[in-house]
Amino acid sequence: MRTLTLAVAVVVALVILGFGLAQQGFQRSGTLNNFSGEALLGSHSMPYSSKSRLLNLSSDALSESDPSGYPIYNSSTVLASLPPVIPNTQPVVVRLVHDFVVYRNNTSVPTSRAAISGSFIAPQSPTGWALILLKFNGSASGIVYDSGYSFNVDNNTLLWGTSPEYGNWTVYKNLTLYEALFTGKVYWQWNSPGTIVQGRFESNITLYFYPADAQFPAPKEPNLIIPILPSMSSFDYHLTPSKPYVTSEVKVPKDVYRAEIQIWLYGFSSQEFWYANEPSFNMLFVNVSSRAVASVLPFPYINTGGIDLFAWRPVTGAFTLHDRFYFEDVTGDLGFIEGTHEWNFSMPDLAYPYFVVTASLLLYTSPNASPATPGPYHFSMSPVRTVQVGIPGVSQQAYFNQSMDYSYSSTSVFRMDGRLTIATDIASGSFMNNQSLTPIWENLTQSERMQFVNIVWFGHYSSISFVQYNFPLRMDTLFEIQITKTTNGGYPMYGFATFGLTDLLQSWQQVSLSNHMITTIENTVTSNDSFVTSQLELISPTGGLLGAVSHASGFTSKDLRVSVRSVSSGIVHGYEHKIVAGSSDLYGPDYIQPILYERLIIVLNDYIISQH
Numbered sequence: 001m002r003t004l005t006l007a008v009a010v011v012v013a014l015v016i017l018g019f020g021l022a023q024q025g026f027q028r029s030g031t032l033n034n035f036s037g038e039a040l041l042g043s044h045s046m047p048y049s050s051k052s053r054l055l056n057l058s059s060d061a062l063s064e065s066d067p068s069g070y071p072i073y074n075s076s077t078v079l080a081s082l083p084p085v086i087p088n089t090q091p092v093v094v095r096l097v098h099d100f101v102v103y104r105n106n107t108s109v110p111t112s113r114a115a116i117s118g119s120f121i122a123p124q125s126p127t128g129w130a131l132i133l134l135k136f137n138g139s140a141s142g143i144v145y146d147s148g149y150s151f152n153v154d155n156n157t158l159l160w161g162t163s164p165e166y167g168n169w170t171v172y173k174n175l176t177l178y179e180a181l182f183t184g185k186v187y188w189q190w191n192s193p194g195t196i197v198q199g200r201f202e203s204n205i206t207l208y209f210y211p212a213d214a215q216f217p218a219p220k221e222p223n224l225i226i227p228i229l230p231s232m233s234s235f236d237y238h239l240t241p242s243k244p245y246v247t248s249e250v251k252v253p254k255d256v257y258r259a260e261i262q263i264w265l266y267g268f269s270s271q272e273f274w275y276a277n278e279p280s281f282n283m284l285f286v287n288v289s290s291r292a293v294a295s296v297l298p299f300p301y302i303n304t305g306g307i308d309l310f311a312w313r314p315v316t317g318a319f320t321l322h323d324r325f326y327f328e329d330v331t332g333d334l335g336f337i338e339g340t341h342e343w344n345f346s347m348p349d350l351a352y353p354y355f356v357v358t359a360s361l362l363l364y365t366s367p368n369a370s371p372a373t374p375g376p377y378h379f380s381m382s383p384v385r386t387v388q389v390g391i392p393g394v395s396q397q398a399y400f401n402q403s404m405d406y407s408y409s410s411t412s413v414f415r416m417d418g419r420l421t422i423a424t425d426i427a428s429g430s431f432m433n434n435q436s437l438t439p440i441w442e443n444l445t446q447s448e449r450m451q452f453v454n455i456v457w458f459g460h461y462s463s464i465s466f467v468q469y470n471f472p473l474r475m476d477t478l479f480e481i482q483i484t485k486t487t488n489g490g491y492p493m494y495g496f497a498t499f500g501l502t503d504l505l506q507s508w509q510q511v512s513l514s515n516h517m518i519t520t521i522e523n524t525v526t527s528n529d530s531f532v533t534s535q536l537e538l539i540s541p542t543g544g545l546l547g548a549v550s551h552a553s554g555f556t557s558k559d560l561r562v563s564v565r566s567v568s569s570g571i572v573h574g575y576e577h578k579i580v581a582g583s584s585d586l587y588g589p590d591y592i593q594p595i596l597y598e599r600l601i602i603v604l605n606d607y608i609i610s611q612h
Contacts (some may be wrong), residue, residue: 030568086210210442272303311556315593319523375411
């Protein structure tokens, strides 16, 4: 059952920053050192060899021994994730999940088991691994809803996404960053999509371990990964208005010279319908010893059944099927996180249920690193400024606006290889959400910005790295119901519902600097003239069941750009995939928008090497 909120729809306005390839128009790019076809993890990237295989853009099925094929046109989604850059070495193939089916035959019986777990002995390579790649093939049939899925290893969440509601799809995930987890006996769990009325989800998962060689060397990755919120289900840690925090006791060794936190944060229940919430502000803080270590302004994900039922077939919202983690350097916090401490994850302004959170520490350790001592600490956060006029959803015209900003920093001192090392982390950000509402329409404009800077002084040398997130959003949404029949004047009520979504712009924009390479990622989705009218059974003021569709229309586009630029040489490498789909008359049973335009450009060493 899909929950319906009577709070209506939205408009999202976004000014796209001129990052990366957008600035270059694909006329120049640079050596693909540190370029990964798979979506980059924060400031992490994957080395590239000019001799490696790029993309096979055929629609052939993927081989189990070679995942370099990329089925674009035989999938229910276009661009579930970026295609991988494949080394030339022969992979070791570990097939973990084979034809795992979650089903429900009718509403009188529960859904079958939705998780499968196991273990395997990790393969070894004397040269290390150039690439560890996960490939997930999923399918949905019957009456199913958008459902979360996750892959966990040794209590760490490595992949999360939301399923389509029909057809087949493929997701790739570069797991090389987590190489430290793939040693000895590895325990894993796959949590399948499983929200089913009457139908089934099927999953297949394979790991590919590519040995490193001279052309594709092994990257330097964390040698210790600690689950701060250990979980194999990814659903163990809920933040609700009645208990907006979770805690965990974590032991961090005292020989760390670089530390980074990885956070996954996602809204469910009322937070899945974030566009209908007033107040709208949500922020996660991570505190240790009463100091802010990390923070997240959550990205406004749109599920494959969200806002408008058929706007996301086959073009989904930004990163819907392949959620991105948030990364923040915490080396400047080593002085007060080393040792055993209680970590607190809290959302103090949470007004609606609920968020789920997982987190891991990615550590680089060395016997030559001394214990750290804490230095100066600063924290500043403005009050959440709220301006309300009228009653949203009731008044003929209402306004609800919120904004805030914050900053914090910390410094730690330690010795590495006998040299004095001073690490400082600086974080800042801002939030703005403006809503204009009538009883059936909502116009929404939102902006979220986060910036994390790390500066390290090592003897007479210094280095700087940063990651900046920008999440602009705007949209107009409509939700209107017409009741034609009641039950003695009460529920259930019967009639028609009309959903509308237009002028939507949703974007994940990210810029990072690490190892003298600037990486930009921009995933922008637009949706216009998306309207659905269907039969409706209201069972409560905020819940109901949808029936037969009498009309559906919509136009959706996605533009995904990734570029890597060398600071020293200025050479750029890049990838752009743009898709436009839509029709004023969509037809069942799946109401799929036909693809009207598609462009794929790959740039290597300043040259366009592929254009489709």
